[in-house]
Structures are given as C-alpha cells and as structure tokens.
Amino acid sequence: MNIVIKNLKKYYKDKLILDIPYLEIKKNEITGIVGENGCGKSTLLNIISGIDKNFSGKIYYNDKELNNEISKNITLVFQKPRLLNSAVYKNLSYPLSLRKIKKEDKKNEIEKILKLLEIENLKDKKATKLSGGEQQKVALARALIFKPKVLMLDEATSNIDCDYKKTIEKIIVNYNTNENNTIILVSHDKEQIKSLCDNVIFLDKQEGN
Numbered sequence: 001m002n003i004v005i006k007n008l009k010k011y012y013k014d015k016l017i018l019d020i021p022y023l024e025i026k027k028n029e030i031t032g033i034v035g036e037n038g039c040g041k042s043t044l045l046n047i048i049s050g051i052d053k054n055f056s057g058k059i060y061y062n063d064k065e066l067n068n069e070i071s072k073n074i075t076l077v078f079q080k081p082r083l084l085n086s087a088v089y090k091n092l093s094y095p096l097s098l099r100k101i102k103k104e105d106k107k108n109e110i111e112k113i114l115k116l117l118e119i120e121n122l123k124d125k126k127a128t129k130l131s132g133g134e135q136q137k138v139a140l141a142r143a144l145i146f147k148p149k150v151l152m153l154d155e156a157t158s159n160i161d162c163d164y165k166k167t168i169e170k171i172i173v174n175y176n177t178n179e180n181n182t183i184i185l186v187s188h189d190k191e192q193i194k195s196l197c198d199n200v201i202f203l204d205k206q207e208g209n
C-alpha cells in the first residue's frame with residue numbers, strides 16, 4: 001500500500017508535536033523513520049495505524065482514506081509488546097479466530113510462523129512470563145501471521161540479541177520484497193536502518209519540545 005500524508009499537524013494540548021506538510025511512503029520499500037527522542041516517531045506510527053485519530057490533515061492509503069478494510073491490513077508492533085496473559089500458541093491463535101480462520105488452517109499458519117521465527121520452543125509458555133526479547137519475537141510472529149500489507153515496527157527488535165536480529169532482519173526484507181508490502185521501521189539502531197531501509201525519513205523535533 002502506498003501511503004501519502006498531507007498537511008499533518010498533531011498537538012498534545014497546545015504543544016505542536018508533528019508538522020508534516022507532505023510525505024510519501026511507498027509500497028515495496030522499507031522506510032526508516034529516525035530522529036531524536038521525543039521528535040514524534042511513535043506518534044506518527046500511531047496516527048498512520050489509526051490508533052490515534054486526533055490530528056489534522058489527511059492520510060491516503062492507495063488514494064483512499066482509512067476505513068475498516070484498510071485498518072485490517074495495517075499492523076503496528078511496539079517495543080513493549082502487549083501480549084495476552086496466556087500461552088504463546090493462544091496469543092497467535094486468538095487473532096486468527098477473530099478473523100474466522102478455519103481450525104485446521106489456523107494450526108498450519110501458527111506452526112509455519114513459529115518455525116519461521118524459530119520459536120517453536122516457546123509455544124506452550126506463558127507469553128507474559130517470557131523475557132523482553134522473547135516477547136518481541138512473539139509480537140513479531142503475531143504481526144506477521146495476519147499478513148498485513150503495512151507492517152510498522154516501533155523499536156520492535158530493540159531487546160533481541162545480535163545473532164537473532166540478523167534472522168529477523170532477513171524475515172523483514174523477505175516480507176517486503178516477496179509479498180509487495182510496505183514496511184515502516186522506527187529504530188535507533190543506525191546499522192539496522194542503513195542496511196535494511198530503501199528510504200529514510202528524518203523527523204525534526206518541533207521548537208519548544
């Protein structure tokens with residue numbers, strides 16, 4: 001999905017947080033968003049995902065404004081995952097149940113994604129009891145299982161160890177190139193941004209913040 005942002009302004013009370021006259025995020029590309037703490041990166045992802053509707057300006061997704069169908073195709077993964085207080089398997093099956101996926105297909109999809117992310121060993125463990133890095137892996141699995149057209153990662157690999165980060169990065173690149181998807185990556189990891197992104201957006205902190 002191509003995303004075009006026009007005249008976006010976001011305030012918290014009377015403090016201007018974001019001021020973006022025009023921004024285009026292209027499908028089939030990995031777009032990095034960088035900038036110092038507090039410049040509004042997470043706020044921007046929340047707005048694009050539809051979680052935050054309190055802004056002025058327009059956002060077009062393939063020339064259309066946000067609706068239920070488009071929302072279903074956008075996933076945002078947070079640095080601190082919000083997982084269910086139940087087994088990893090349940091965390092992955094629940095979102096598929098909401099989408100009315102048949103039991104047999106569900107099982108196959110879950111097994112595929114556990115294997116892809118190399119987390120079969122976590123399947124029966126309680127998600128909220130996992131380490132920070134393990135929880136991030138589960139959150140990525142839960143995001144990918146939806147096959148979203150727009151995948152946004154907000155510091156989503158910050159707790160993952162170096163070796164495994166490479167595995168995740170490969171999965172992200174494949175997901176982008178093979179499936180025609182849009183990926184937006186917020187990260188303070190300069191190496192990661194440099195090696196993965198086709199495009200980098202530098203957000204400036206607004207004056208007075």
Ligand SMILES: Nc1ncnc2c1ncn2[C@@H]1O[C@H](COP(=O)(O)OP(=O)(O)OP(=O)(O)O)[C@@H](O)[C@H]1O
Pocket residue numbers: 012017035036037038039040041042043044209
């Ligand atoms: N709910 C809120 N109410 C008031 N101000 C907020 C709220 N959420 C964020 N802000 C402010 O908005 C600004 C942008 O925050 P945001 O979290 O988007 O920045 P960021 O670039 O993602 O930062 P970081 O790199 O530290 O994660 C900050 O000044 C922050 O204090």
